[in-house]
Amino acid sequence: MILNSTEDFLDEVDRVIVNVGANCPFFGAPHYVAIAVDRASSGTARPNLISRRSFGCAFLTQSEVFYALCEDRAQRCVDKRFRVNGRVIAPEQYLTLWRRVLSQSISAGDLKKRCGAQLFGILGGPIARLRGVKSPWSDSPFKSFDDFEHRYATQLEYGPEDSFLLRLDLAASGTARDLYFAERFFFRQEIRQDKRSIARLELDIQAPIVAPDIGLALREGNSHVIQN
Numbered sequence: 001m002i003l004n005s006t007e008d009f010l011d012e013v014d015r016v017i018v019n020v021g022a023n024c025p026f027f028g029a030p031h032y033v034a035i036a037v038d039r040a041s042s043g044t045a046r047p048n049l050i051s052r053r054s055f056g057c058a059f060l061t062q063s064e065v066f067y068a069l070c071e072d073r074a075q076r077c078v079d080k081r082f083r084v085n086g087r088v089i090a091p092e093q094y095l096t097l098w099r100r101v102l103s104q105s106i107s108a109g110d111l112k113k114r115c116g117a118q119l120f121g122i123l124g125g126p127i128a129r130l131r132g133v134k135s136p137w138s139d140s141p142f143k144s145f146d147d148f149e150h151r152y153a154t155q156l157e158y159g160p161e162d163s164f165l166l167r168l169d170l171a172a173s174g175t176a177r178d179l180y181f182a183e184r185f186f187f188r189q190e191i192r193q194d195k196r197s198i199a200r201l202e203l204d205i206q207a208p209i210v211a212p213d214i215g216l217a218l219r220e221g222n223s224h225v226i227q228n
Contacts (some may be wrong), residue, residue, distance in 0.1 A: 005061070010076065011039040011083040018119060019105040020059060020176035031059040031180065032105060033170075033201060034098070047117075047203055055192060057121055057183055057201045059176070062102065069098060072110060108170040116207045121179035124165040124198035125186060128160070128193060133185050141179040148182045163196045170201075 014037040021031040034050035051058035052068045060068065074091040076082035084094060108119045130145040140147040149156065155167045168175045183199045191197055 004088070009081055009083075010073070011086055012036050012073070013045060013085055015101050016111070016115070017065070017098075017101050018108050018111050018170075018172055018179055018225055019107040020108060020119075021180075024046070029061050031061060032065055032102070033058055034060060034065050035109075035203065036073070047205075049201055049203060053099050056187070056199045057179060059091070059180055065098070065102065066095065069095060089100065108176070112171050115205075117203055119170040120202045120204060121168040121169075121170055121175065121183075122166070122202055123179070123186070124163060124181060125191060126162060126194050126196050127164045128162050129191055129194065131186055131190070133188065135181065136184055136187075137181060141178065142181055144184045145182075148185070151178070159209050161196060165198070167202075 016035050016037075017031040018035070019030055020033055021029075036050060037045060037047045039045045049058050050060070050065065052060070052064060052071070056115055058196050067188055069084050070091075073082060074094055077089055077091040077094050080088060082094075083089070084097065101204075106114070112118050131149070133145045135142055135144065142151070152168075155166055155168075159165060170176050170179070186192055186197055186199045
């Protein structure tokens with residue numbers, strides 16, 4: 001389990017859940033991106049993407065959201081190394097806060113409009129190794145990486161060492177689904193271990209938040225990027 005923050009002590013001041021599969025659920029189950037806003041001991045507030053793995057995009061089912069919270073943040077509640085708005089909280093009460101937020105999940109488009117924050121998917125890697133790789137999923141819209149490359153040919157940036165980089169705005173229709181299936185090409189051991197391989201989410205905060213009920217502390221940290 002990777003910790004959602006490198007801080008030993010956390011004070012969570014807000015949280016938001018983005019439903020990235022509202023219009024195209026993967027395998028019939030909605031997928032989410034969970035974002036916690038933490039105030040560190042230094043007093044600086046910043047969002048952290050909740051994830052269960054160190055490589056890959058942090059798309060989580062409902063059960064995976066709570067597995068990730070139980071493995072890290074709820075456990076910190078038990079150890080008294082965690083606060084919510086400056087107060088000690090029991091693990092059960094803490095998880096209830098996230099259940100409430102899950103019931104009010106928003107789209108990536110709403111996150112952009114209401115919070116001034118954009119959620120991006122980042123893929124990059126050794127293009128020659130990826131070409132010809134078949135999808136492990138029979139219902140993937142991309143039967144091979146070549147199909148994915150063709151679909152996003154005008155957006156791919158080709159770089160040195162036979163590499164490429166692609167940045168997808170998850171507020172755009174269908175991009176979350178495409179990213180979900182495309183990152184599977186990177187899970188082959190020889191590709192994942194290649195130093196050029198990238199598969200992650202980024203939260204890019206470009207403007208002050210306007211909605212007081214979501215992302216309270218985002219307004220304190222404009223124009224920076226948070227990666228999972």
